[in-house]
Amino acid sequence: MAAKTIATSPFVGIAVFVTFVSLLAFYYKPLSKQRLFTVEELALYNGTDQSLPIFLGILGSVFDVTKGKSHYGEGGGYNHFSGRDASRAFVSGNFTGDGLTDSLSGLSSQQVKSIVEWRDFYFRTYIFVGKLVGRYYDPKGNPTKYLKGVEAKAARGAQLLKKQEIEEAKQPSCNSRWSQDEGGEVWCDVGVPRLVQRPLEIGLTGKMSKRCACFKEDQLSQPGLEVYKGCDYLAKTCPV
Numbered sequence: 001m002a003a004k005t006i007a008t009s010p011f012v013g014i015a016v017f018v019t020f021v022s023l024l025a026f027y028y029k030p031l032s033k034q035r036l037f038t039v040e041e042l043a044l045y046n047g048t049d050q051s052l053p054i055f056l057g058i059l060g061s062v063f064d065v066t067k068g069k070s071h072y073g074e075g076g077g078y079n080h081f082s083g084r085d086a087s088r089a090f091v092s093g094n095f096t097g098d099g100l101t102d103s104l105s106g107l108s109s110q111q112v113k114s115i116v117e118w119r120d121f122y123f124r125t126y127i128f129v130g131k132l133v134g135r136y137y138d139p140k141g142n143p144t145k146y147l148k149g150v151e152a153k154a155a156r157g158a159q160l161l162k163k164q165e166i167e168e169a170k171q172p173s174c175n176s177r178w179s180q181d182e183g184g185e186v187w188c189d190v191g192v193p194r195l196v197q198r199p200l201e202i203g204l205t206g207k208m209s210k211r212c213a214c215f216k217e218d219q220l221s222q223p224g225l226e227v228y229k230g231c232d233y234l235a236k237t238c239p240v
């Protein structure tokens, strides 16, 4: 009995120790040092005060963009992004008044995805300095429901886009050209041009959209194929 206790206890001791240390590491991480900004604090770093760095917020993540002073500093074309979170303007291009907001309400999954990609760009290009407390991070620096919703929407956008690419690869797209004097035309090397609805487009952009795809004669009875106005049923080229 005594021998057994002596034999196992060092292993039990090590196991307990390892468990303890990993639990500590796990729970310590969220508490680790991070800089949290209020809207007012972040506003100080808008490039006006030359003695301060320039900070930019996007989806609540704050980056030091001082090395991009020519864009983000006073007089720079993108100075409006400095000292605030104007996430919406990354897709709206509206840098005036209420356009400079971190609200993404009503944007499509593709637009939300594009803003998440801008955030990726800042992570790659600049130094992350902290988080802005508000819409995207709570006062403890944890992501809000809103941020999780945004990331889910962007992921859904990415998924839909991939599916759309796979679907559209099955039916070749028309060639097209456009010139000032001659106008535009679409044509097929194989098959004939038809206008078709993009089924996933509503989920991606919130709008209906059509594309031109090439169909062989034996496919022309499929539903949903629209002959170009002013174009013969079997014409290989159609004016647009």
Ligand code: HEM
Pocket (backbone or CB within 6 Å): 068, 071, 078, 081, 089, 090, 091, 092, 093, 094
């Ligand atoms: C929604 C509209 C737009 C947004 C949100 C936007 C945003 C930005 C941002 C944030 C940068 C700086 C990237 C960095 O830190 O290096 C940038 C750079 C640049 N943008 Fe835009 N942009 C927009 C439209 C345009 C348009 C329409 C043009 C051209 C006609 C343009 C031309 C450029 C150029 C040339 C640079 C690089 C400048 C350089 O590196 O010196 N942008 N853009």
Ligand SMILES: *[C@@H]1O[C@H](CO)[C@@H](O)[C@H](O)[C@H]1NC(C)=O
Pocket (backbone or CB within 6 Å): 043, 044, 046, 047, 048, 079, 083
């Ligand atoms: C930057 O912030 C300062 C101080 O808050 C303010 O006076 C100035 O107008 C701001 N500049 C811009 C371009 O927003």
Ligand SMILES: *[C@@H]1O[C@H](CO)[C@@H](O)[C@H](O)[C@H]1NC(C)=O
Pocket (backbone or CB within 6 Å): 094, 095, 096, 097, 098, 099
């Ligand atoms: C920018 O957004 C504001 C507020 O939503 C709006 O009043 C203004 O017309 C927009 N400007 C442009 C150029 O779209």
